[in-house]
Amino acid sequence: MKIKGLLFGLFACAALAACTNDDIVENNGKGEQEKVKANLTLVIGAATNSSRAAGDAENGDDINTGTVAESAVSDAVVVLSPQFEGGAEVVSVLNKSQLNQETVAGATVYMPNIKVTTSGEYKVLVVLNPTSGIKTIANGASIAKYNEIAEYVYNYDGTGINELIGTLEDPRFMMVNQREASVNVQSNNSEDPTTLEVAVERVAAKITFVPSSLTIGQTEYSNRYALQVNTAEKVIAETREGYYVASNGQAYHITGLNKATASGKTIWIWNGTRAFEDTGKEYSDTDLLIYNEIEMPADNAFEYEYKTTDGEQTWYVQLDKYALTNLSNATYAARRIANAEFTSTQTFGLLDNTFRYIMDPNTIAKNNNVSGDYFYNKAADVEKAKVDNVSGDAGENPFFADLPTAAESNTLGTCLTYCLENSIKVESQNPQSVTGIVFRGQICNAEGIPMGTIYKKDNNFYTDKEQLYAVYGRDVTDYETYEKGKCYYYSKGIEHSSTDTYMKNVIMRNNIYVLKVKSFKEIGSATITIPDGTEDTDKNFYLKLTSTILPWQVRFNNIEF
Structure with a gap:
């Protein structure tokens, strides 16, 4: 669905010629223009973000058309809001056949025809694959549906069906126009309608993982990494x-x-x-x-x-599970942006030197440290949760899922989740507020065979407690125990932009965040350790993310331990 240069050159002539003297009806010879029935054709295509001077928060490292399911469209809601006195909103709920799908310069566009009973200036709101809540507004009795839909908040608690996420058989990736669109509808000639180009973007974001460390002779990635440890055994x-x-x-x-x-x-x-x-x-x-x-x-x-045998040895850590933290439970239907102080906000529009941040419905509360449930997998819950005998692994954390070992593509890897925007001012972007990820690792040998329970004291590792006792005596208690050789790494926020002063560790709609582990420096924590945001107590336990980021905009995150 990528459209270069908006790909709408063939409509330029139609747009320029949309209003002619024949389209205007004189009212009783008094020289005033009479409002008449008119025709509008929308040309709806995917949004492509333009570059700007202040950082690169709107621009990723590359663009990607997405999967077929992510671009599939089933229906739409279009609202025309009159910008002249006495006009009434025009609301169209369109099925797929009414959207008039076309291919223009190799890209998919939708070209619905809409009739208005009164000509004049209208603001245009386009929603593809609208949620049931937006359809309810569109079919309701309200006379201000444009504003209601633009202000609509979608909530998802992480359970059941997420209405923003669909399949090829059931298209549901909701898309809304990125910028405010307006048009002066004047043509009453159905063969030569007024034409407006509208660029839409997906409301959801996407987080993916690219496996690495392919073992020689194997077809699946092991996610196994070598590192040097002090054994002092x-x-x-x-x-x-x-x-x-x-x-x-x-x-x-x-x-x-x-x-x-x-x-x-x-x-x-x-x-x-x-x-x-x-x-x-x-x-x-x-x-x-x-x-x-x-x-x-x-x-x-x-x-x-x-x-x-004191000294350095080569051990291995094989990542096997992951848990995402702080996935938002609410988003606006239309993008909302704010200035650096969050004293001025605007619906629609790209980030620029005035409007620095994307907003979610809970951003202001998070900025002001107001306690509340803003996420459906809070970092604190992931850190503390444990149940017994899940999948036969005592102490398994229910938030964890198996980490992919086979890449779906060399570039994007495997989808971990689709999620909602999570934004907060930069000085408050701490681990308890930003979206992050915890990896679980298995300490093993070069063949991936687990080494069993490991003990650590003074940054020295021991494979047997008797060896620990041999160094420190049997009364020693201040040591870490890696049960069954499991260790954990936390990423200090999934990075949106390394160069933008404001939008550093946020999740923004229509972006893909690609996670890839580059290397390890240390064995992780014996338990899940997520800092409270006041101080990094041990940087070895966290992931270092460097952003290299797809409309879809893609944010590549290379992870170092």
């Missing part, structure tokens, strides 16, 4: 296997016997819970020794024998 000097003969005479093969010393004598500890000594005798037909069980010494009555 003391490895057991010797580990054996052998046979233990129980009191009933039954022999059992045992492995993982770790060498230790108690009262100056060598013993062998199994799983930190049972102690053995070797008999010096081999089990029949093997070269493995027989071991007798002895009383397990107290924790402070034995020491493992270690060999030190």
Whole structure:
């Protein structure tokens, strides 16, 4: 649906010739123009944003026509609001056949014909794929439908059907004109109607993910990244296997016997819970020794024998799940913009040197730190939520979903969600207000095999608690535990623009935000850690997003840990 230069040159002549002397009727010879029935043709196409001097908040890194479903149109509401005294609004609820779909210069446009009973100047509001609420207004008794629809707020709490998101079979991506449109409808010649070009944009935004780290020989992306960690581990000097003969005479093969010393004598500890000594005798037909069980010494009555392997090792983190945070629950039907102080607002129009911000229905409240439910997955809820035995993984967070491993395209990746605008002034763009994302990672080896529970203290990592005890003693308590080797990374806001002073970490309609992880620097947090906005307590736990951004405008976000 991309239209270069508005692609409407073929209508220029019609527009210039739309008003002729024959179209004007003299009223009783008094020289006054009489208001007459007139004809209007709209040429509706996709919005393309023009560049401007103040930053690039309206301009992404590229443009994308979107999927067929994202561009499909089923019906429309068109409202003409008279700008002359005594005029009445003209409201048209049009089905797809009445929209007169055409292809102009390779782009899809819609060209409905509308008749007005009174000629004159009108403001024009176009809504493609209107929601049920907008249709109710259009079919209602109100005499000010233009303003009602322009001010209409759509609410979505994250459950059930989102009326702004459709499919090819059920087109529902609502689109509204981007700028205020007006036209002087004068032609009463149906063969030569007045023509107006109207550019529309999708009300929803889109967040996608591009998988990376393709393993050699594999067809799916692993999302697995290598990083260097300080292990500072003391490895057991010797580990054996052998046979233990129980009191009933039954022999059992045992492995993982770790060498230790108690009262100056060598013993062998199994799983930190049972102690053995070797008999010096081999089990029949093997070269493995027989071991007798002895009383397990107290924790402070034995020491493992270690060999030190302190230093840097290569570990891996494989991202497997994600949870988006702070997805808005409300948006205006028509775009709303505001100045830097939010003392002046305007419906319709591009951002410029006067109007710096896009607005959502809750922006003012968020700016003023008024508490309220503005999101259907608040960062605080994602951070704290845990349930047991979800998908067989105890402690699983219900907000998390599987991270894509197969890219739908090299550029856009896989759609994570469609969402509503989320905007707030730049000084208040903190993690509790902006839309962000949490990734869950699995600490593993190069083949992706999980390493199990990991322990961390003083930025050193241990794969066994006994190794932690060997360094700090058994009374140590101030260490982190990565249960099952799970770690978490939070992005400090999905970036809309790195160069615009105001629209940095916002979500804006008709934009695609493409997330891609570039690299890791550290293993993430052992728990979901989202700062409260006052201070970044540990930057290693957050994602660094750099924006490279599709009408659809696309915002590419390269993520570094």
